[in-house]
Amino acid sequence: MATVVLTNLSKTFSDFLAVDDISITIEEGEFFSMLGPSGCGKSTTLRMIAGFEETSVGRIDVGGIDISQSPPEEREIGFVFQNYAIFPHMNVYDNIAFGLKLRKLPDNEIDARVRDALEQVGMTGYENRFQTELSGGQQQRVALARVLVTQPRILLLDEPLSALDKNLREEMKFWIKELQKSLGITTIYVTHDQGEALTMSDRIAVMNKGKIEQVGTPQDIYERPKNQFVTEFIGESNLLTGKVASVEGDVCKLSIGSHLITAPTRAGIKVADEVTLAIRPERVLIGDEAHTAPDNALRLSMKDVTYQGAFIRFQMDLEGQKLVAEVPNRLGAPQLDPDTAIDVGWRTDSGWIIAR
Incomplete structure (x- = not known):
């Protein structure tokens, strides 16, 4: 676990300012959501934290260490993609073990970690199934297990429930929150769905046009939005x-x-x-x-x-x-x-x- 501090963070693509001078402190063990409409800069911010996008200006500190220039594989950050990115030619076990095999860990350690991750996400017994044999919710759990098995300090989730139907989204958002609480891992969650953010988060940052409009608890954001944008976007x-x-x-x-x-x-x-x-x-x-x-x-x-x-x-x-x-x-x-x-x-x- 670690605290994440974003300081004067900006990202420019050619002449487009996608993220505009944002500063946030995310506490150790916190479930922090970045909420806003499409194109507001929330996913770009997440990708800069992960190292998939370079910062134009500003710095990113994790646990008091500046990681702004570190390559993704050195950041000890787990990233769950919107489309899960499960390898269709591998079974569940091999999907989860993939990152550990790249690190050339001993086989017995890989096996122990994979089985522990399967238990954490409630997928024990599914080791030999392939992507086509899994429901959307089960694929989501495999994607999470593949990240958790690497024992990251920070967990990043980019619109992880958007591909699921309404009933499954409702079930999964409570499951993810309970899993995060049990693990105590610092989590940053990107969504455009206000219901997800209000239900799951300890705090929320509402973004618009690359800027932070308001940061607060779900109750703060809902009960006392600071301006008209937040008022109209939340409920x-x-x-x-x-x-x-x-x-x-x-x-x-x-x-x-x-x-x-x-x-x-x-x-x-x-x-x-x-x-x-x-x-x-x-x-x-x-x-x-x-x-x-x-x-x-x-x-x-x-x-x-x-x-x-x-x-x-x-x-x-x-x-x-x-x-x-x-x-x-x-x-x-x-x-x-x-x-x-x-x-x-x-x-x-x-x-x-x-x-x-």
Whole structure:
């Protein structure tokens, strides 16, 4: 295990800046995810850590040692690729043993390590199977075993679940997290899937256009995103535009048409500023529950009700702006006509003002 420190790291391809001056410290034993849309620089960052891409600027330290110029084979880093990269002409045993044979380790040590790795990933008994005889999840486990058998200090995973179907992805993300926890290995995980990042990570770095937008725990990222990009990329939010009517201590009043909304204040805002208030749909209360949030109790016109299985989705009109609520499905979708007036509310601390 080791701490990974990226300092002023940048990568340029010709005239394209793929990674733009990022600095992160990843603690020993941490499960750290790099999350963002395609082309944001997260996989390029991972490949620079592994040594598959040269850095243009900056340095990479692992365990206090600068490895920026070290070849990949000297970095003691394991890399699990998106497509698994399993050799189809080798059985499971030989796939896992491949890296150890390149190092010319004694046969008895290779055998002991391979069998230990097979046990770690729950694949004992599959030694003689070939790629075509394995499911997607089993191939993923073999790819992990092939990395773990080399006893790396750092584990890197690049979109490892993207090729799996939804149910298998759900199963594998919990399995990978439990495996990482049991091994205690420092892990950096790249994904564009916010659900994976929120479920698996100790901390998350949200990337956009080569830059780090925010680093924090899953709760930090979801509950208090720092700006509009993170707010919109992580989950769904209502984004309501209003003007600051007053600032009183740690709360402020926003006017949205004829409605006055109470919200936590943000440093630097002042009366008459136009701001954006964000509220997660699951924090918006409907009907009788709305009266438990008197600071922001409204009566609005209901425009749509959608059945979503475990949740019912309500869409209301707030002075020409869309307000969405998602509430647990207890009795099924209510039969409401369009333009029905409905009580709506949310707690003051359920909203936050985002940087514009």
